[in-house]
Amino acid sequence: MTTASAPRTLYRKLWDSHVIEVVPGAQGEGEESRAALIHVDRHLLHECSTHQSFEALRSNGRSVHRRETHLAVPDHAVSTALDRLSIAQDDGAAGAQVARLASNVAEFDIPYVPLDDARQGIVHVMGPELGFTLPGITLACGDSHTSTHGAFGALAFGIGASDCETVLATNAIVQSRAKTVKVELSGTLGAHVTSKDVALALIGRYGAGFATGCAVEFTGEAVRAMSMAARMTLCNMAIEAGARIGLVAPDETTIDYLRGRPLAPQGEMFEQAAAYWRTLASDPGAEYDRTVALDLDALAPQITWGTNPQDAAPVDGTVPAAPEDAEAARQHAKALAYMGIEAGMPVTDIAVDVVFIGSCTNGRIEDLRAAAAVARGRKVADGVRALVVPGSMAVRAQAEAEGLDTIFTEAGFDWRMAGCSMCVAMNEDRLAEGERSASTSNRNFEGRQGRGGRTHLMSPAMAAAAAVTGHIADVRTLEEIPA
Ligand SMILES: CC(C)[C@H](C(=O)O)[C@@H](O)C(=O)O
Numbered sequence: 001m002t003t004a005s006a007p008r009t010l011y012r013k014l015w016d017s018h019v020i021e022v023v024p025g026a027q028g029e030g031e032e033s034r035a036a037l038i039h040v041d042r043h044l045l046h047e048c049s050t051h052q053s054f055e056a057l058r059s060n061g062r063s064v065h066r067r068e069t070h071l072a073v074p075d076h077a078v079s080t081a082l083d084r085l086s087i088a089q090d091d092g093a094a095g096a097q098v099a100r101l102a103s104n105v106a107e108f109d110i111p112y113v114p115l116d117d118a119r120q121g122i123v124h125v126m127g128p129e130l131g132f133t134l135p136g137i138t139l140a141c142g143d144s145h146t147s148t149h150g151a152f153g154a155l156a157f158g159i160g161a162s163d164c165e166t167v168l169a170t171n172a173i174v175q176s177r178a179k180t181v182k183v184e185l186s187g188t189l190g191a192h193v194t195s196k197d198v199a200l201a202l203i204g205r206y207g208a209g210f211a212t213g214c215a216v217e218f219t220g221e222a223v224r225a226m227s228m229a230a231r232m233t234l235c236n237m238a239i240e241a242g243a244r245i246g247l248v249a250p251d252e253t254t255i256d257y258l259r260g261r262p263l264a265p266q267g268e269m270f271e272q273a274a275a276y277w278r279t280l281a282s283d284p285g286a287e288y289d290r291t292v293a294l295d296l297d298a299l300a301p302q303i304t305w306g307t308n309p310q311d312a313a314p315v316d317g318t319v320p321a322a323p324e325d326a327e328a329a330r331q332h333a334k335a336l337a338y339m340g341i342e343a344g345m346p347v348t349d350i351a352v353d354v355v356f357i358g359s360c361t362n363g364r365i366e367d368l369r370a371a372a373a374v375a376r377g378r379k380v381a382d383g384v385r386a387l388v389v390p391g392s393m394a395v396r397a398q399a400e401a402e403g404l405d406t407i408f409t410e411a412g413f414d415w416r417m418a419g420c421s422m423c424v425a426m427n428e429d430r431l432a433e434g435e436r437s438a439s440t441s442n443r444n445f446e447g448r449q450g451r452g453g454r455t456h457l458m459s460p461a462m463a464a465a466a467a468v469t470g471h472i473a474d475v476r477t478l479e480e481i482p483a
């Protein structure tokens with residue numbers, strides 16, 4: 001039984017401060033129920049997972065409880081073509097999804113960022129940019145990568161369509177309190193090694209299920225040194241370790257990021273909020289259900305070779321040999337056959353057809369800067385199609401203000417409008433059967449980027465290195481190009 005004075009994890013503090021009522025449960029004698037009705041402070045919506053919820057609201061005769069706590073944006077199915085506003089009215093499936101979202105939010109009077117708005121972007125990029133995401137809040141969205149917002153010290157989680165209706169109608173939801181995993185990151189990242197590499201290395205070492213159903217808190221000096229963008233990448237990828245929630249305790253980096261954001265508190269209110277945010281950290285001695293560690297000093301850039309995010313290897317390594325366990329060996333053979341590669345080959349021998357730089361994992365301005373630093377003065381290799389899809393229109397505008405678009409286009413990259421794009425292939429951006437990509441997104445399952453497509457996950461700098469060499473390449477070994 002947790003007493004008021006027992007040291008608590010950040011997760012537990014966020015949880016406790018949002019419990020409306022504990023649901024009496026079937027726990028063992030003397031054990032506290034883990035289920036509770038919790039308050040949902042904020043809710044993000046996109047066009048793919050919400051139509052059913054609005055239908056349910058209508059058929060149940062319910063209304064939206066507090067309209068200003070919701071924010072909707074189309075991102076998954078939208079075109080990323082430069083002339084998309086003139087084609088958005090097409091009656092294709094994607095256009096219809098966006099149109100339905102627009103009419104649903106109009107009917108229920110929910111704040112909406114339409115496709116032609118300068119703030120449009122992937123929900124998990126746009127929410128933080130606007131200051132909709134704040135430390136200490138609960139934030140829900142009908143999308144698994146909602147964990148991204150945990151980088152701010154928010155309790156952020158994906159919900160299903162029926163939960164989405166409940167959240168719209170009540171701002172509350174029954175959840176089960178998750179078990180906690182502490183990830184201790186020690187050491188310092190080397191040049192060109194990023195939080196994407198940390199995430200892939202962690203999942204590679206501990207397995208795609210190492211945090212199943214858990215709340216993962218990333219801790220250590222290395223995390224404190226990371227930008228908000230890097231922390232968001234980590235929390236985003238926590239889902240690929242099976243987690244429900246990713247968390248980083250807020251600090252001055254978080255507070256500096258949020259100051260002046262349009263939907264964050266302003267002036268004296270902001271300072272009062274920041275004083276509270278500074279209290280949001282795990283107490284010394286707080287107990288986690290599991291702790292895992294990774295030393296970053298010797299970490300190399302990572303890539304995935306297979307069809308699961310845990311199929312990670314260092315870029316200076318080889319495609320691994322079959323594991324001993326029979327079932328694991330069968331999976332390994334299946335993955336290699338699908339990917340069209342062989343055990344033992346250096347991963348840098350893998351040639352790519354397509355490069356995708358974008359997504360809610362790595363579509364922020366820092367990511368584009370890292371990719372542009374590699375692309376600058378180089379050319380996309382012959383036969384390679386390379387796309388840069390900013391995570392939001394604000395990222396796109398910032399990149400243009402910095403001249404990154406010119407660097408990319410001069411190098412032969414395609415410079416697109418914002419959206420999920422080839423991360424999920426719900427729009428026209430997709431791999432053809434058998435095509436192979438270097439991708440900065442988060443999932444490499446069979447067909448994720450188009451039926452029969454083959455995905456190698458990596459960081460933005462590594463993806464840019466693949467674009468200019470035509471194969472998976474160690475960005476650390478590319479020659480410096482003088483400015
Ligand atoms: C379409 C959406 C519900 C889905 C998710 O839940 O994550 C998508 O964003 C994804 O990344 O696969």
Ligand code: SF4
Pocket residue numbers: 076122124143145359360361419420423424441442
């Ligand atoms: S960018 Fe990819 S992972 Fe992120 S929300 Fe869109 S589809 Fe999901």
